[in-house]
Amino acid sequence: MANSAQARKRARQAEQARQHNASQRSAFRTAVKKVLKAIEAGDKTAAQAVFQQSVSIIDSIADKNIFHKNKAARHKSRLSAAIKALA
Numbered sequence: 762m763a764n765s766a767q768a769r770k771r772a773r774q775a776e777q778a779r780q781h782n783a784s785q786r787s788a789f790r791t792a793v794k795k796v797l798k799a800i801e802a803g804d805k806t807a808a809q810a811v812f813q814q815s816v817s818i819i820d821s822i823a824d825k826n827i828f829h830k831n832k833a834a835r836h837k838s839r840l841s842a843a844i845k846a847l848a
Contacts, residue, residue, distance in 0.1 A: 785822050785825065786822075786827060786828070788822065789818065792818040792819060793815065793819075793836055795811050795814075795815060796808060796811050796812050796815050796840050796844075797840075799811045800847065805844065805847040808844045809844055812840055812841065815840070816837055819833045819837055820833060
């Protein structure tokens with residue numbers, strides 16, 4: 762464990778950041794799952810509506826460098842292609 766006051770504070774801050782990042786990653790995964798569930802239901806208009814909400818969440822998390830921007834773009838692209846394939 763950390764001995765100096767500075768190291769103890771950094772340990773506290775690191776733990777807070779870890780928990781916040783974990784919740785953000787969870788929100789990302791939940792957003793993707795919601796879109797996939799709408800796609801599996803086969804309702805294209807509902808899937809598009811959920812996708813639009815999810816895009817803002819995905820972009821927000823990529824902007825915060827919790828996920829790489831290319832990973833976010835890859836997920837958005839694949840979800841969009843799956844929605845287009847419903848027609």
